Amino acid sequence: MAITVETLEGLQRKITLAVSANEINQEVEARLKRLAKTVKMAGFRPGKVPMSVVAKSYGMSVQYEVTNDKVGRAFSMAAMEAQLRVAGQPEITEKEGAPEGELQFDAVFEVFPDVKIGDLASAEIEKVTTEVTDGAIERTLDILRKQRRTFQQRPQAEGATDGDRVTVDFEGKIDGVPFDGGKAEGFQFLVGEGQMLKEFEDAVRGMQVGQSTTFPLAFPEDYHGKDVAGKTADFLVTVHKVEAAQLPEINDEFVKSLGIQEGTVDALRADVRKNLEREVKARLLNRNKSAALDALVKVSELELPKSVVAAEVERLIEGARADLKQRGVKDADKAPIPQELFQAQAEQRVRMGLVVAEVVRANNLSAKAEQVTAHLEEMAASYEQPADVVRWYKSDANRMAEIEAVVLENNVTDFILGQAKVTEKAMDFDELMGQA
Numbered sequence: 001m002a003i004t005v006e007t008l009e010g011l012q013r014k015i016t017l018a019v020s021a022n023e024i025n026q027e028v029e030a031r032l033k034r035l036a037k038t039v040k041m042a043g044f045r046p047g048k049v050p051m052s053v054v055a056k057s058y059g060m061s062v063q064y065e066v067t068n069d070k071v072g073r074a075f076s077m078a079a080m081e082a083q084l085r086v087a088g089q090p091e092i093t094e095k096e097g098a099p100e101g102e103l104q105f106d107a108v109f110e111v112f113p114d115v116k117i118g119d120l121a122s123a124e125i126e127k128v129t130t131e132v133t134d135g136a137i138e139r140t141l142d143i144l145r146k147q148r149r150t151f152q153q154r155p156q157a158e159g160a161t162d163g164d165r166v167t168v169d170f171e172g173k174i175d176g177v178p179f180d181g182g183k184a185e186g187f188q189f190l191v192g193e194g195q196m197l198k199e200f201e202d203a204v205r206g207m208q209v210g211q212s213t214t215f216p217l218a219f220p221e222d223y224h225g226k227d228v229a230g231k232t233a234d235f236l237v238t239v240h241k242v243e244a245a246q247l248p249e250i251n252d253e254f255v256k257s258l259g260i261q262e263g264t265v266d267a268l269r270a271d272v273r274k275n276l277e278r279e280v281k282a283r284l285l286n287r288n289k290s291a292a293l294d295a296l297v298k299v300s301e302l303e304l305p306k307s308v309v310a311a312e313v314e315r316l317i318e319g320a321r322a323d324l325k326q327r328g329v330k331d332a333d334k335a336p337i338p339q340e341l342f343q344a345q346a347e348q349r350v351r352m353g354l355v356v357a358e359v360v361r362a363n364n365l366s367a368k369a370e371q372v373t374a375h376l377e378e379m380a381a382s383y384e385q386p387a388d389v390v391r392w393y394k395s396d397a398n399r400m401a402e403i404e405a406v407v408l409e410n411n412v413t414d415f416i417l418g419q420a421k422v423t424e425k426a427m428d429f430d431e432l433m434g435q436a
Contacts, residue, residue: 003082011087011110011305016095017074019067019103027066032058067103075107085112088307110305115358118299120419125295127288127417128427132276136429140272141250144258151243159206160242162192166204167241172217172233179228186240203237212238278382283432289409292416293352300355304347312346313339356412365415367407372400375407 006014036054037047044053071092079086090109098104151165160166165188172182189195191205203215214236223229248254255268317337324332360366380389393399 003078005082005084008108011113011303012108013084013111014106014108015075015078015082017071017078017092017105017107018098019070019074019105021101021103024063024066024070024103027070028059028063031062031066035062071105074105078107086110087112087305088311110307112305113303113354115354116301117296117355117358117362118301120296120299120416121421123295123299123416123420125288125291125417125420125422127291127422127424128284128432129424130280130284130427130429130432132273132280133429136276137269137272140276141268144272145247145250145254146245148248148254148257150246150248152246154209154242154244156209158242159208160191160204160239161244162205163245164191165189165243165245166191166207166239167243168204168237168239170235170237172235174228174231174233179233181225182228182233182235200235200237203235204239207237207239207242209239209242212236275382280429280432285410285413287432288417289413292413292420293356293409295420296359296412296416297348297351297355300351300358302351302354304350304354309343309346309350312350313342316342316346356409359412359415360408363415365408365411367404367411371407371411372404375410376403379403 003015008014032051032054035058036049036051039049039054039058040046041049041053041057044050075090075092087110090107092105092107095104095106154160154164167186167188169185170183170187171178173179174182191201196204197217197219199215199217203213207213214234216232217235218232219225219228219230221230248257250265250268252263252265255265256263258268260267260271317339320337320342321332321335324335329335376390376393377386380386380393383389393403
């Protein structure tokens with residue numbers, strides 16, 4: 001029988017499904033008979049429960065299951081026959097006045113839109129480039145030295161300066177009253193590294209062992225401690241120890257402590273450069289990929305299926321709840337999160353996904369096996385045991401699917417950059433790395 005598809009509003013469609021009442025009844029009876037052989041009920045031996053009792057207890061639920069199965073199968077066959085690309089789940093309601101021996105249902109659903117990709121040659125994209133400089137390598141070496149620094153007590157007459165580790169007692173009061181978390185003894189922190197609020201660091205800077213001082217400290221309005229946020233406290237601090245940082249020299253011994261097999265300073269610099277170049281490559285790829293995909297979306301036309309957007313909003317909300325739970329928020333799974341917060345993001349994700357899928361389909365840009373292998377091996381090379389990382393990914397289909405998705409996006413990015421008007425812009429290393 002030919003399927004009649006009724007066009008409603010936008011991407012919404014409706015079809016009428018017909019299911020044989022006799023087939024449903026036969027399937028219900030068959031399932032109840034199978035159930036009767038295994039069901040356990042008080043007063044009856046297993047397998048000896050009368051069919052009338054089984055039907056009374058389970059008939060409604062089995063009827064519902066069978067009807068759902070039959071209608072679902074009928075919908076799938078109808079959509080396939082009509083060559084429909086169904087988006088989301090259909091809303092199915094039973095119709096009244098069906099012919100005798102038949103049940104009829106209306107299925108209302110959305111279809112995926114036709115995606116029109118515009119002229120990519122008219123798109124303008126700024127492609128960022130960055131070089132790993134000798135200065136960047138030196139700054140990275142300084143970070144490695146700081147990570148392995150030791151501390152030596154300063155002479156009594158020397159005050160604390162930036163980079164020193166100080167040991168203090170402190171007590172804070174608001175309107176003369178102590179507050180939770182405002183008191184500590186033998187507390188250590190590094191001066192000038194942002195571990196304490198600025199007023200606290202400013203007060204301690206220059207102090208000598210044995211000295212005490214009192215100073216006001218205004219807590220920011222967005223301070224994590226809600227009881228003191230936006231309030232001003234008076235702090236009394238006493239310094240008990242001031243230790244100066246001792247940075248290790250960059251020599252062969254230092255290099256060996258980092259696990260560099262060659263054990264030379266030149267080998268360390270080469271290893272640092274290699275790691276920085278790998279990180280720069282990844283960041284440039286992500287940045288330029290984002291610019292290319294944004295340009296693709298701008299030249300594309302499509303209507304968004306509301307059901308798919310709604311499903312994406314729900315996924316984002318669940319992700320937000322999972323994040324809150326990981327942070328220790330009580331009853332995070334019940335947290336009221338307005339859908340409006342994620343509406344724009346969900347729409348952008350769905351739009352991007354549909355546009356990318358169309359470009360992949362139209363230009364045969366699917367990830368090839370050799371591309372996936374090459375990307376996985378390159379990514380694994382940054383780990384101490386690359387072979388173990390490769391095996392870990394290959395042991396799970398979902399993890400490999402993530403790698404394939406990245407390769408596919410890279411293929412799309414290369415395709416877009418090959419079509420669009422691209423101008424290169426040199427970016428400072430620190431700016432790219434987020435250190436400036």
